[in-house]
Amino acid sequence: MSWEPERLQGIVEAALFAAGEPLTLARLQRLFEDDEAPTQSELSTALAALEAAYAGRGVRLVASGGGYQFQTDPATNPWIHRLFQARSPRFSRAVLETLAIIAYRQPVTRSEVEDIRGVSLSSGVLRTLTDRNWVHVVGRKDVPGRPSLYATTPYFLTYFGLGSLEDLPPLKEVQEGDMDALVEQLAQGTEGEEGADAADDPGDDPEAAAGGDG
Amino acid sequence: MTEPTPPAAEGEEAVARVAGEPLVQLPDDLYIPPEALEVFLDSFEGPLDLLLYLIRRHRLDITVISIHSVASQYMEYVELMRQTRLDLAGEYLVMAATLAEMKSRTLLPRPAAEDDDEEEADPRAELIRRLQEYERFKQAAEALDHLPRAERDFFVARAPMDPEAEAPQAEASLMDMLEAFRGVLQRSQLHEEHHVGSQGLTVRSRMSEILDRLEAGTAYRFTELLAPDEGREGLVVTFVALLELAKGHMVELVQVEPLHPLYVRVP
Numbered sequence: 167m168s169w170e171p172e173r174l175q176g177i178v179e180a181a182l183f184a185a186g187e188p189l190t191l192a193r194l195q196r197l198f199e200d201d202e203a204p205t206q207s208e209l210s211t212a213l214a215a216l217e218a219a220y221a222g223r224g225v226r227l228v229a230s231g232g233g234y235q236f237q238t239d240p241a242t243n244p245w246i247h248r249l250f251q252a253r254s255p256r257f258s259r260a261v262l263e264t265l266a267i268i269a270y271r272q273p274v275t276r277s278e279v280e281d282i283r284g285v286s287l288s289s290g291v292l293r294t295l296t297d298r299n300w301v302h303v304v305g306r307k308d309v310p311g312r313p314s315l316y317a318t319t320p321y322f323l324t325y326f327g328l329g330s331l332e333d334l335p336p337l338k339e340v341q342e343g344d345m346d347a348l349v350e351q352l353a354q355g356t357e358g359e360e361g362a363d364a365a366d367d368p369g370d371d372p373e374a375a376a377g378g379d380g
Numbered sequence: 381m382t383e384p385t386p387p388a389a390e391g392e393e394a395v396a397r398v399a400g401e402p403l404v405q406l407p408d409d410l411y412i413p414p415e416a417l418e419v420f421l422d423s424f425e426g427p428l429d430l431l432l433y434l435i436r437r438h439r440l441d442i443t444v445i446s447i448h449s450v451a452s453q454y455m456e457y458v459e460l461m462r463q464t465r466l467d468l469a470g471e472y473l474v475m476a477a478t479l480a481e482m483k484s485r486t487l488l489p490r491p492a493a494e495d496d497d498e499e500e501a502d503p504r505a506e507l508i509r510r511l512q513e514y515e516r517f518k519q520a521a522e523a524l525d526h527l528p529r530a531e532r533d534f535f536v537a538r539a540p541m542d543p544e545a546e547a548p549q550a551e552a553s554l555m556d557m558l559e560a561f562r563g564v565l566q567r568s569q570l571h572e573e574h575h576v577g578s579q580g581l582t583v584r585s586r587m588s589e590i591l592d593r594l595e596a597g598t599a600y601r602f603t604e605l606l607a608p609d610e611g612r613e614g615l616v617v618t619f620v621a622l623l624e625l626a627k628g629h630m631v632e633l634v635q636v637e638p639l640h641p642l643y644v645r646v647p
Contacts, residue, residue, distance in 0.1 A: 285426025
């Protein structure tokens, strides 16, 4: 059977609001009995219509974590924030760097993370990442000690507003060249990066950024 | 022990604070006043981070380093480590040793006979590679931090159902399960159409999915890991992911004898 567009949109809309987590096309499809299930293209059309209908409103439909979800418009953030007691948590560089390595290099072991960062990982960092359900253990590597292999979760994608891992910001290319050129490149860094470094490093204090380079 | 370090908020150019005094000027090399070691450990994410900083800000040339001062600093660190954070300071020591080793290799004359053998690797190569690799992820972490993020930049909009209105969960009987299973079997025969489109598949994420799915000790038929309804693209991604996993010793591919079914298992 084919669906009347408005009716299907209503069901999809209600399901997305009720679920509170991203729903994939397949999962939306499974909400229906076999003989009445809309096709994926019917569902896609309904989602596109909803997305258009919500354009400019305080809530928007976004593709996230491999599925679809309603989220508040970031422009409303200053006000919506006050609904919640706790300030949004800030994460240390150790947590963010570890998360980045796991996200781009997954599945990885703890020692592979430590190898890249050149520093041993305190257990608190991995616990923060697993407690927040951004990272989970997906297996063990068949090397001595059988270390756990870590990978990102679907919730990680949702939290960072990503549709899939491909939406991660691209990693900087590996530089090639002779050693002297590479040393020079390291010394140069990225244009303007120093300022960002100074602002981001200690305590994330906005006042610290104002100082700039001297 | 030094005095407790002041709160994290720093002055404009202060790299760190030592006993309340802002430490604006870093020495031009790796040698940190010992009492500053602790704050340094907090300000930098490790020796690579520190070295990157020194190369960039202070134009430290990693090939021009006095071994003498590395050695004496080394001993001061060892002394200091006895009192404080042994675990963290160790990595800085390794870095100091690496720099000293690198320097000594550049100073030593190369044996003449070695020419026709493989070319002597640039002593800096390994360190440069590691610095580059670290820098990539340092930048990636910053980019990640700037991504719009739930609870900070947006919130999930939801309209939860009234819990009272939720139907009590019925217990499934064996007949229900058989009925459901029959339905799956019927549907699998239909296979009416394929929607092949970009599914945002990556080999890396597929590797994670596969590992997530495999239970240790159980052998899975190779063919059951390949879902035909994903289409050609999905099959290829899964196949490449399995190859990668096998290469990294994360799964084993086993076969009783030639032409027998192939099995995949987590060792």
